[in-house]
Amino acid sequence: MLRTTVIKSAYRARQLSSPFSNAISIYNRRSPSAQSPRFSTTTASKPSISTLSGQTIILLSAASLISGFAGYSLANRHDTEAVPRKPQYGSREDCTRAVEELKKTFADDEDAVSTNADDLYSHGFSVNDHHPGTSHTVVMYPTCTDDVVKIVKIATKYRIPIIPYSGGTSLEGQFRGYSSGGICLDMSRMNKIIEIHEADSDLVCQPGVCWSDINDTLHDQGIPLFFPLDPAPTATIGGMLSTGCSGTNAVRYGTGKAEWFLNATVVLPSGEVIKTRRRSRKSSAGFDTTKLFIGAEGTLGIVTEVTIRLTPVLPTTVAVVHFPDVRKATEAVREVMLSGVGIQCVELMDDLCMHALNKYGQSENSWPEKDTLLFKFQGHDQASLSESGRVVEEIVARHGGFGFKFAKDDQQAADLWSTRKNALYACLALVNGSRAWSTDVCVPVSKLSELVYETKKDLASTGIVAPIAGHAGDGNFHASLLIRNEEELRIAKDVVSRMVHRAIALDGTCTGEHGVGIGKKEYLVEELGAGTTLLVSSIPGSYILMILRMARRTDLMKVSKDIHYGYAFNSDHEVLKERSERRRTQGARDALFKDSIELYRNFNVQSVKNSVFGDARQRGSTEFRFQQPSLTWVPVKELPEWPSNVEAHPLLVIDYQLLKAGDETEINRLWEAGTNLGFWYLKNHGAEQDFVAMWGMGEEVFKLPLEEKMKYEQGDEGLSFGYKAVGHYIVDAAGNPDPVEGVNVAKDDALSYPKVSRREYPTVINELMGPVVTPFVEKCVDISNTMIGIFNDKLGLPEGALAKLHGRNDFSASETRTIKAPANLTPGKLAIGGHTDFGTLSLLVNNLGGLQVLPPGTSEWSYVRPLPGHMICNVGDTLTMFSGGLLNSNIHRVVPPPGSQSKHDRWSQVYFTRPADNAPLLPLLESPIISEAFNKLSPERQASLSPGVTSWDWFTRRQKNYRTKNHKGADTWAANRGTEHGRA
Numbered sequence: 014m015l016r017t018t019v020i021k022s023a024y025r026a027r028q029l030s031s032p033f034s035n036a037i038s039i040y041n042r043r044s045p046s047a048q049s050p051r052f053s054t055t056t057a058s059k060p061s062i063s064t065l066s067g068q069t070i071i072l073l074s075a076a077s078l079i080s081g082f083a084g085y086s087l088a089n090r091h092d093t094e095a096v097p098r099k100p101q102y103g104s105r106e107d108c109t110r111a112v113e114e115l116k117k118t119f120a121d122d123e124d125a126v127s128t129n130a131d132d133l134y135s136h137g138f139s140v141n142d143h144h145p146g147t148s149h150t151v152v153m154y155p156t157c158t159d160d161v162v163k164i165v166k167i168a169t170k171y172r173i174p175i176i177p178y179s180g181g182t183s184l185e186g187q188f189r190g191y192s193s194g195g196i197c198l199d200m201s202r203m204n205k206i207i208e209i210h211e212a213d214s215d216l217v218c219q220p221g222v223c224w225s226d227i228n229d230t231l232h233d234q235g236i237p238l239f240f241p242l243d244p245a246p247t248a249t250i251g252g253m254l255s256t257g258c259s260g261t262n263a264v265r266y267g268t269g270k271a272e273w274f275l276n277a278t279v280v281l282p283s284g285e286v287i288k289t290r291r292r293s294r295k296s297s298a299g300f301d302t303t304k305l306f307i308g309a310e311g312t313l314g315i316v317t318e319v320t321i322r323l324t325p326v327l328p329t330t331v332a333v334v335h336f337p338d339v340r341k342a343t344e345a346v347r348e349v350m351l352s353g354v355g356i357q358c359v360e361l362m363d364d365l366c367m368h369a370l371n372k373y374g375q376s377e378n379s380w381p382e383k384d385t386l387l388f389k390f391q392g393h394d395q396a397s398l399s400e401s402g403r404v405v406e407e408i409v410a411r412h413g414g415f416g417f418k419f420a421k422d423d424q425q426a427a428d429l430w431s432t433r434k435n436a437l438y439a440c441l442a443l444v445n446g447s448r449a450w451s452t453d454v455c456v457p458v459s460k461l462s463e464l465v466y467e468t469k470k471d472l473a474s475t476g477i478v479a480p481i482a483g484h485a486g487d488g489n490f491h492a493s494l495l496i497r498n499e500e501e502l503r504i505a506k507d508v509v510s511r512m513v514h515r516a517i518a519l520d521g522t523c524t525g526e527h528g529v530g531i532g533k534k535e536y537l538v539e540e541l542g543a544g545t546t547l548l549v550s551s552i553p554g555s556y557i558l559m560i561l562r563m564a565r566r567t568d569l570m571k572v573s574k575d576i577h578y579g580y581a582f583n584s585d586h587e588v589l590k591e592r593s594e595r596r597r598t599q600g601a602r603d604a605l606f607k608d609s610i611e612l613y614r615n616f617n618v619q620s621v622k623n624s625v626f627g628d629a630r631q632r633g634s635t636e637f638r639f640q641q642p643s644l645t646w647v648p649v650k651e652l653p654e655w656p657s658n659v660e661a662h663p664l665l666v667i668d669y670q671l672l673k674a675g676d677e678t679e680i681n682r683l684w685e686a687g688t689n690l691g692f693w694y695l696k697n698h699g700a701e702q703d704f705v706a707m708w709g710m711g712e713e714v715f716k717l718p719l720e721e722k723m724k725y726e727q728g729d730e731g732l733s734f735g736y737k738a739v740g741h742y743i744v745d746a747a748g749n750p751d752p753v754e755g756v757n758v759a760k761d762d763a764l765s766y767p768k769v770s771r772r773e774y775p776t777v778i779n780e781l782m783g784p785v786v787t788p789f790v791e792k793c794v795d796i797s798n799t800m801i802g803i804f805n806d807k808l809g810l811p812e813g814a815l816a817k818l819h820g821r822n823d824f825s826a827s828e829t830r831t832i833k834a835p836a837n838l839t840p841g842k843l844a845i846g847g848h849t850d851f852g853t854l855s856l857l858v859n860n861l862g863g864l865q866v867l868p869p870g871t872s873e874w875s876y877v878r879p880l881p882g883h884m885i886c887n888v889g890d891t892l893t894m895f896s897g898g899l900l901n902s903n904i905h906r907v908v909p910p911p912g913s914q915s916k917h918d919r920w921s922q923v924y925f926t927r928p929a930d931n932a933p934l935l936p937l938l939e940s941p942i943i944s945e946a947f948n949k950l951s952p953e954r955q956a957s958l959s960p961g962v963t964s965w966d967w968f969t970r971r972q973k974n975y976r977t978k979n980h981k982g983a984d985t986w987a988a989n990r991g992t993e994h995g996r997a
């Protein structure tokens with residue numbers, strides 16, 4: 014390692030001092046501390062950075078070193094003899110020791126190590142795909158190859174997998190955390206361009222630098238060269254190399270292969286540093302070692318420096334043309350490609366895509382909603398561009414192309430091209446409350462029409478909305494399957510699987526450019542054959558985990574002061590704040606772009622005024638203008654920190670994705686939480702923004718005139734659906750009125766909308782039902798059902814027993830509850846009196862503290878602190894009853910937020926899962942586990958757990974006795990009580 018550094022630095026020094034060299038050494042102006050004195054800066058560049066959403070790079074499981082080698086996704090192999098051993102990773106204790114050593118090793122660099130929960134979460138989880146996510150144990154921020162070596166050596170010592178993280182646009186779940194713990198290596202501080210060699214048309218850089226920033230830098234310096242590989246705008250070089258990336262320019266320039274990556278410096282699992290080649294354009298000295306690391310998705314080593322090849326910038330222009338169907342369009346592409354005209358890109362957008370662009374795109378144009386091709390021509394001058402245009406116009410006409418539009422000037426060309434750039438985001442907005450499963454396949458160009466045609470037919474038969482856009486010139490296309498719930502996710506899985514088999518049968522590949530990740534592993538043997546797969550897997554020191562990373566858009570939303578909506582959580586970690594800030598600026602362009610589309614999709618945004626679609630350097634404030642109904646968001650502002658002198662009760666943090674994946678340890682931890690305090694944090698649940706959106710809905714309701722709101726009041730008969738004015742509930746035996754405003758929506762209404770199931774709501778709620786309330790309910794139902802299923806099994810109940818009592822389509826008191834407690838409540842005043850929740854499970858998000866629990870066996874209330882990205886979940890009475898008292902419905906209440914937090918409005922969003930109205934409330938004694946536990950209880954407790962009434966009667970009795978109007982004295986308070994009776 015040392016030797017490499019010395020040689021390299023001497024080499025650079027010579028270059029810099031040589032009068033014949035035009036090498037330029039460039040550093041990132043924003044990271045002066047990271048500049049090494051030995052590379053004196055001659056030119057400060059514009060920042061060339063990316064963290065949040067570029068391609069991902071590397072995953073390295075250091076443990077493989079110890080276990081010999083590990084296989085590259087051989088899970089599906091039948092030939093069991095050939096299956097390499099799985100790496101044996103260190104235990105959680107080993108992980109803890111590794112983190113200690115990392116902290117000690119990097120003690121003098123306070124930015125190098127983070128164990129902040131939010132940081133761990135945002136690096137291991139992604140909202141942009143459907144794969145389960147897991148937090149890492151620690152996130153490391155190396156600045157140089159030496160740092161990486163140190164980290165790798167520690168990882169190897171404790172057998173901890175490393176999951177490096179650079180940009181993170183990856184779509185196949187490549188950068189997830191590892192269940193037994195892992196080290197995430199965030200390459201964002203290795204974001205420098207080191208040398209530009211104009212005369213050689215190449216450039217040396219670190220892996221965290223973004224390709225579009227490289228091109229901006231070259232442009233700014235008047236260097237007429239560029240790097241033509243163009244995946245997502247914030248993809249970074251390390252990730253691009255590691256996934257063998259491509260983009261729209263692949264037709265002309267090919268993909269991310271060794272012709273573009275001339276050499277790479279790589280840290281191997283042993284900690285040894287190698288450089289794959291010198292800088293000469295060609296070499297026949299042995300193996301093309303660089304290529305080994307291309308597309309390896311980080312399974313072989315960590316790339317810490319790369320030399321990329323550049324190419325001259327040539328004039329281009331753009332044309333668009335529409336077709337009656339996709340077959341005709343792809344046939345035209347084939348003929349155009351054979352004509353030999355100067356084509357840089359050929360992009361296909363299907364009819365659905367064009368519809369999305371008309372609806373949500375930013376273009377002035379209104380397009381025919383037909384399968385469409387977009388050509389980018391390349392030529393030496395206007396005449397040659399025009400000539401190419403003429404030839405293509407003739408060809409496409411022969412294939413039924415119509416509306417051929419050739420850009421008159423650069424401005425028009427840029428406008429037309431932005432259509433393609435906006436396509437993905439516009440498509441994502443098509444289905445309210447959906448997530449996209451974006452995936453790609455690639456076939457020989459002549460087979461593309463068949464593949465697209467068959468896939469569209471298949472998609473249509475499933476009812477899943479899935480616009481298709483792709484690189485028609487390469488036979489590569491992307492389908493974005495827009496899915497709203499678990500059922501559609503299941504259908505989508507099958508569709509994707511059929512699409513992949515279809516592509517492979519056409520002599521194609523399961524992925525043209527997204528990579529394998531964890532999403533496409535299962536197809537490798539089918540595509541490559543067992544022999545090739547085994548060969549790859551048996552490269553000594555090869556690593557198995559395919560885990561990519563991607564930025565969480567919400568992470569950005571939380572910290573961005575530029576976005577005037579959402580809410581801000583606070584962190585007591587200064588380090589995190591700084592990092593968030595850094596990430597905010599680095600990933601701003603891409604993330605804001607996505608944010609704005611999210612708003613289009615969900616909130617009828619009329620326009621987004623800022624630089625998201627423009628120059629990354631002018632990242633000003635963002636203004637969103639909303640169509641009716643206008644949403645005034647709970648503004649992002651610096652909410653005060655959790656006061657350092659206030660203790661909060663610790664809760665177990667449960668990882669929802671691990672629960673879903675059936676992780677036994679996590680399931681046991683959920684059981685532990687449920688049977689003890691009955692409260693826990695839930696992370697990686699993917700519904701954070703849905704909770705926030707509900708506050709937006711609440712704000713819209715609360716600002717209506719009181720008279721209007723009172724038309725939708727819950728009433729005093731025991732119903733809780735609808736509006737609740739301040740003072741209408743009591744908070745104690747004395748009958749003191751509550752100070753909070755609230756609004757509840759029945760699950761039954763949210764799921765049946767526009768059909769009214771239980772009651773009518775204010776117009777603003779109706780308008781927000783589709784974009785906000787229904788998706789919120791759907792997500793909460795899914796999340797709740799997952800946990801109910803787990804409790805069912807742990808309770809020893811027959812499969813589906815609890816689920817049957819909570820049927821999605823059975824009428825129940827399940828509901829959303831949005832609560833706003835005003836700022837500056839009198840200290841000591843109760844916002845919500847002490848109670849147990851009526852139903853089975855409650856899912857809760859707060860913006861500020863105030864919730865308190867009375868832990869079993871104590872008489873002191875303890876705060877529960879809201880944590881960013883985490884819900885607070887708790888067991889309610891009906892689950893306690895069904896479980897014969899095994900699961901604990903704990904008493905809790907809400908007081909004014911602690912410290913200076915009390916100066917702010919407190920928002921709270923709950924989803925209550927309650928049993929079907931007619932479900933009888935009795936312990937489910939058919940389970941031996943439950944009956945054994947129940948038999949041990951005191952008669953009084955047994956009676957309290959066996960009311961024998963229906964869920965609906967239980968609920969209305971309790972609800973009725975909370976109403977101020979019904980309060981007749983302390984007896985009324987007692988009459989609203991739940992399972993508190995008979996507790997030990």
Ligand SMILES: O=C(O)CCC(=O)C(=O)O
Pocket residue numbers: 830832845850857859863864905906907921922923
């Ligand atoms: O606002 C909170 O934090 C808790 C709300 C609650 O306990 C309830 O609505 O049942």
Ligand SMILES: [Fe+2]
Pocket residue numbers: 848849850855905
């Ligand atoms: Fe509650």
